[in-house]
Amino acid sequence: MSDVTVTFPDGSTRSYATGTTAYEVAKAIGSRLGKAAVAAKVADTWADLDTPLLADTELAIITRDSDDGREVLRHGTAHVLAQAVTKLFPGAKYAIGPAIADGFYYDFELADGRTFSESDLEAITSEMVKIIKADQRFEREDLGFDAGREVFVEQRFKVEIIDKVSGGAADSDDAAEVSTDGVSIYRNRDADGRVCFTDLCRGPHVPSTSKLGAFKLLRVAGAYWRGDEKGPVLQRIYGTAWEDTKALEAHLLRLEEAERRDHRKLGVDLDLFSFPDEIGSGLAVFHPKGGVIRRVMEEYSRTRHAESGYEFVYSPHITKQDLFETSGHLQWFADGMFPPIEIDGGTDYYLKPMNCPFHILIFKSRSRSYRELPLRLFEFGTVYRYEKSGVVHGLTRVRGMTQDDAHIFTSRENMAAELASLLDFVLTLLCDFGLSDFYLELSTKPPGKAVGTDEEWDQATEALREAAASKNLDLVMDEGGGAFYGPKISVQARDAIGRTWQMSTIQVDFQLPQRFDIHYTGADNERHRPIMIHRALFGSVERFFGVLVEHYAGAFPTWLAPVQVVVLPVADRHDDYSHEIATSLKSQGVRIEVHDGHAGALGARIRRSKLDKVPYILVVGDADVENNTVGVNARGSDQPRRDVAISDFASELLTEIRTRSTGTADASSAN
RNA sequence: GCCGGGUUAGCUCAGCUGGCAGAGCAACGCACUUGUAAUGCGUAGGUCGUGGGUUCGAUUCCCACAUCCGGCUCCA
Structure with missing residues (x-):
């Protein structure tokens, strides 16, 4: 048997028996690589892992934690979603289901004009989990256009895509679904060899659904078929999928963080x-x-x-x-x-x-x-x-x-x-x-x-x-x-x-x-x-x-902050001193307020100003009145400074404002 | 504009299948005078988004409209 020479991305080469698959090469390099592999690039073209290598070629193994790998996982998860929906909603027609930034979606037309509601997602998710556990194989088959139409005779959107592409009108959207010299389809086959789902798809796909799993369905939405305002409105389900649950959790956390920064919410909270x-x-x-x-x-x-x-x-x-x-x-x-x-x-x-x-x-x-x-x-x-x-x-x-x-x-x-x-x-x-x-x-x-x-x-x-x-x-x-x-x-x-x-x-x-x-x-x-x-x-x-509200999470840099400094007298006897400080800084253009004891206990007043994201909270008590100092509780620092000379604080503050410093703008200090 | 989901006190939300509405926070009042993220007690606050309809009776069911949210389309 003759050998083929395989060149890897790092330039190294190795020889394998002709017909060795990409997956076998990955396993041979290392069991960890074999486990992480989800697809391959053969001579710079996306390919399934079971692609046999028949001639000398370049080969890159796509791992699940790479951008390309995540795209493969997301696209595969979209197929599983479609299978689950067709099972739970008999008569559902599936349209397109691409991977997108951070996730995927799939568009459907349900029988009798039915629509999805958020509450359907739970059942669909359970069905998807079952499919993933069933370890269904993804099997590719290349067909002529007519054979393709026959496979999808019940699926009008797929036929429409095939018609459009076979007519030579391929645009970038369609390229994601089919190639120009025929179509490829993927079948999902369970352990008993039964075909559970068939989709028109360019691939590549993971070898089996068991490679998927860290996903979450996020929302349902209406979407026009082919983005055409005059076309039919399809039912879209959005989801996200990642290489492991840790990455999924991290992504969900990022979504929460974005929600926390929503300017519409902060606009109300901060009274803007x-x-x-x-x-x-x-x-x-x-x-x-x-x-x-x-x-x-x-x-x-x-x-x-x-x-x-x-x-x-x-x-x-x-x-x-x-x-x-x-x-x-x-x-x-x-x-x-x-x-x-x-x-x-x-x-x-x-x-x-x-x-x-x-x-x-x-x-x-x-x-x-x-x-x-x-x-x-x-x-x-x-x-x-x-x-x-x-x-x-x-x-x-x-x-x-x-x-x-x-x-x-x-x-x-x-x-x-x-x-x-x-x-x-x-x-x-x-x-x-x-x-x-x-x-x-x-x-x-x-x-x-x-x-x-x-x-x-x-x-x-x-x-x-x-x-x-x-x-x-x-x-x-x-x-x-x-x-x-x-x-x-x-x-x-x-x-x-x-x-x-x-x-x-x-x-x-x-x-x-x-x-x-x-x-x-x-x-x-x-x-x-x-x-x-x-x-x-x-x-x-x-x-x-x-x-800017979202960028700063509401914690505006001092030069932009609505209230730059709040002075909190510890007790009534510190009110006069507090107002002296405020008057002096106000005359230098500082936006400063005094919140005295009527606003509550000291802890409550501090909390209030923290929630308002005020850059500087000054706490003044007996020692401060005595020594012309202030306690400085700066936004974003966990340790307040005590006994700061008022002149020192003022000059630091004025410099910060004058230079429009954005030093306090980092994400972690936004609380 | 289209598809789906919402709209109950200033904010966040309870309120099962129709029987005259509740909490926490905020506000206000009183007491407390406090050294770094919530002191206590009390008071007030809603024709349940608006207008129709069904019903003995609608916050609850139906319709229309307004408005918000998630998308599509479009855009600064």
């Missing part, structure tokens, strides 16, 4: 903002404590913009219809706008969904010289967008929001330089708020929903790409995700627990300058068309606020 039903969905009011944070955010932003050459403008919230006809909003963005307000049966007025047309009119109010460019017009502009009822979400998706919006009018020649310095500005501003881990997303022309020629779009897209490339950050493409008037770069920021949020957007626009026919006089005494750059750095103040 609310969404009164009486006002309407997606319309927030900021309470005094939230108002402090927002004011400090806005003031700092204004300062930075002033330093960076922006000029401040103001514009109204409503405008006549014609303005949005000219801008193209009524043609391209009407779905996102509130219905018109009719005045005297004549002119319609609209709430503005964007600030750009107003800033253009300011540019247009008189003739402009090239010497004025780049002209940077900034406004905290409040806009209103009609968001569909199901999509409003806390402060991150609202119907009324304030953008830190600016429009930069610049020459074509200067555009690249302006974009580069703008990106710098964005990133440093976000860093000042404690976000420092970014990647960029480049959104291109939305097909069928855009104005302007392909050439103009290409030019604008290229300019953005160059600016992004110069920043040395990861750049992700978002094809077709641009606004109707131009492509955009979005800055995505990762927060303290690794979630990403869309923050700033920068958009290049050749269109609106044309539509409004704006121009400037160049050094050559000719008229030139300026380029517009739209940009919002917070995105919206509301969303940014919400993201």
